[in-house]
Amino acid sequence: MKHILIPTDFSSNANHAISYALNLFKCERANFYFIHAYADEVYGPFHNTGKIDFEDKKQAIGKSSKNELNQLVNEIKERTHNPKHHYEGIISFESLVDAVNNFTNAKNIDLLIMGTKGKTANSSKTFGSNTVQVFKYVKCPVLAIPNGIPFNQPKNILFPSDYMLPYKRRELKLLDTLASQFKAQIHSLYISDFEDLSLRQLDNKKFLEDSLPNARLSFVRTAVENRTKAILSYTKEYDMNLLVMVNSRHSLLEDMLYRSTIDEIGLSPTIPFLVMQNLPR
Template sequence: MKNILLPTDFSENSRNAINYAMRFFENELCTFYILNVQKASLYMTDDLMAAPMNTSVHQSVINTSKEKLNELTKYLQKETTNQKYSFKGITDYDVFTDAIKQAVKSKKIDLVIMGSNGATGAREVVFGSNTLNVIRKVDCPVLVIPQGYVFENLKTVLYTIDDNDHFNTEGMDPLVDTVTKYKSSLRILKIKEDDTVTIAEFDDKKQLKDFFKNINHTFHSITNVPSALAIDSFVQIMNIDMNAMFIQKETFIERFFYGSETSKISYRTRVPLLIMKN
């Protein structure tokens, strides 16, 4: 059984991520923990005035959150009666990433699925601060769903490797589970700074071939192109349905999501982005 964490602020963006999760895990035994996080600093004078005299603002906010979660879990249970799903609501009054960390640890979460929660363009999504903080600070795989993205069968999955990455089987389960379940073709893309092939890179490719021997896979590389631009172009040309990667270094996160001083290009995902940890 899988334990999946679904953070929600009851927005259309978070609801869309939940809808994706319902489709993504079809025919699997799953417990979905739906988490709503309330932050004390958000509640000002209006909340104080609106709260009943016999209760605190804190308790009033928590009660409202619990009611909304109860409605949502009942609705999802009703809509997925043909699936082996169970749903549990969690309300927390905390810093967003701290609440996520606590839930991941206490509920033994296998994967966090959340919306991008940032500004959007016609075909692109900018990552919001909550999403980036979870990617940075939470030790759990994260699947980020672009706003408005509707589930499609995962025919082709991209596994992106940074030039400084070295192959390690630890943390690969979410990717392997996905391509195995959907019988996806796997495109392995190496983002390189130059055409030099090192011994370590040669060894990595050999290990990757062996590791994915039972999965239809191909190798690709793009040289001397900013990572964000290289991936975005590849996703469009190769009709990618999901992009998976490890993000291990803070410097790469900054360069990838915000753009370097030289490129000024930040990553804006068109397809679900699976962030793995090892």
């Protein structure tokens, strides 16, 4: 039984991510939790109001959010009729990151699925601010779905790695399950000018191979020109359906999230983007 958490702000982007998630796990038994965190809606426009007005607005937004979430869950039930799926809506008066982290810990969530942007997203940005915050701080794998892309089975999965990270077995198991379910090939892309690996890299590469027993795993190398361009070029040339990266200290993704922004670097995925967290859980 998979436990899937999907944040929603009731935007078209969020609805698209929900549809994608339901297709991805169509044949698996799964609990889907739809969470709406509304603290920012209350604090944002009403931070200068008096206490009584604030509480009134908080209750009004909470009630409206609950009604909208119940409507969403009922519509999904009527549309899907999937006996393998269970649906539940949750509203939370917290920030999105806090709400997601708390619920992830309480329900031992396997995967968080969300759109790359929300209602107020800047059209010039690749990822909305909430999505980037979730990438950075949520201790759970995150699958970001670009808006408007059709559902395609992930037959070709790109997994760039420098083999310097001791990956978490639980998260690799998630990747192995997806690869097995869709009979996918995982392309482990090593971006380096040198073929030789250190003893640490060899150990981590072997651990990666042992942890993906049900996947068709291939190891490929490309020379360093620009790591992000190399990833996007490989994605396009070999028709990848899913990009997988790991968020950890000293990783390529950390460099992209912390030292610069994804948009400045130019990562504009046209395929789903799975971020695995190498963080304590």
